[in-house]
């Protein structure tokens with residue numbers, strides 16, 4: 001053991017001891033609060049279930065009561081209502097199916113994340129007796145292990161207690177396969193995919209083999225940098241080559257099985273990627289490097305934005321310019337293409353508070369119904385995603401658009417939330433009145 005450095009004095013140790021004790025106490029108090037919140041969410045979920053009993057017709061209609069309540073809570077907490085809806089379901093599950101876990105949480109013996117891991121893994125066990133035995137053992141473990149350690153222990157225990165074979169469970173799990181996207185920082189984003197282990201590992205192996213083959217050609221191990229000045233030098237890391245190969249395959253490849261080949265010109269391979277790139281005029285002209293984005297939400301670097309502007313057919317091009325406030329009134333039910341483009345560019349994404357669905361995946365909603373005299377004009381149109389469009393149509397949520405494009409939402413309980421458009425943009429910086 002090396003000598004203790006003199007800078008570690010006893011007073012600091014005393015401070016640290018106090019801090020650690022206080023953190024343990026905070027964690028315990030937070031666990032208690034979380035248990036209270038779970039009970040509140042579960043109570044809201046029970047109201048939603050009771051209300052939906054009276055709407056037995058379609059699945060979607062039954063879900064409307066739940067969505068409206070989730071939106072009500074979301075606006076009050078400033079949470080995305082989809083997140084609230086998920087938490088409502090999880091809370092009721094914890095109350096109904098994992099009572100011992102909730103008890104341990106309310107006594108501060110385990111944290112909220114430990115409780116979530118127990119519920120998450122234990123949800124596969126359908127038999128209440130088996131589940132209770134599982135809970136008992138995992139709670140003991142959770143009291144002295146990290147969340148990751150508890151989760152691993154719980155998984156092994158499920159394996160031991162589960163009445164069905166891994167084959168049956170794989171069939172069930174495989175139905176959850178999907179692809180998703182997350183924004184990262186600095187103009188980057190992440191693509192995720194979940195599917196069977198064999199398939200995912202095979203994909204990774206093929207990418208790795210291809211990447212190694214590229215590196216073997218580009219930088220033969222026998223050649224030194226000086227031996228052949230004409231040698232292709234590829235300084236990408238193996239990670240970078242794998243990422244480049246995957247992007248290349250996804251953007252240009254065609255699926256092997258194509259059921260559309262007889263009906264769609266060119267089949268699935270002819271379908272090109274479609275994203276909206278928003279580039280301020282100064283950035284497009286090269287006078288600035290700021291403000292370029294995908295869908296007005298995810299910042300991208302100016303170089304990429306200019307390259308896209310320069311003309312790949314796979315991208316929509318929008319050039320932004322501050323709007324001068326021109327008058328608009330077109331009274332047709334179908335908004336003209338120019339009006340649609342205007343509203344989508346102004347809104348950038350769904351206008352329900354907290355929702356970030358990009359405008360190109362949204363419907364154009366008449367804030368005041370067309371049937372009730374609402375004009376097809378930009379002061380009465382807004383982008384709403386399918387979920388929030390249905391919420392507005394099927395439940396008592398009301399949207400009222402103000403002259404500056406802000407939307408005042410009023411919830412069924414009378415709570416108000418205002419949503420401003422992201423920014424004002426036009427497509428072409430020209431002095432003439434807009435063409436709509």
Ligand SMILES: [Zn+2]
Pocket residue numbers: 350351352355356357384385386387388
């Ligand atoms: Zn939405």
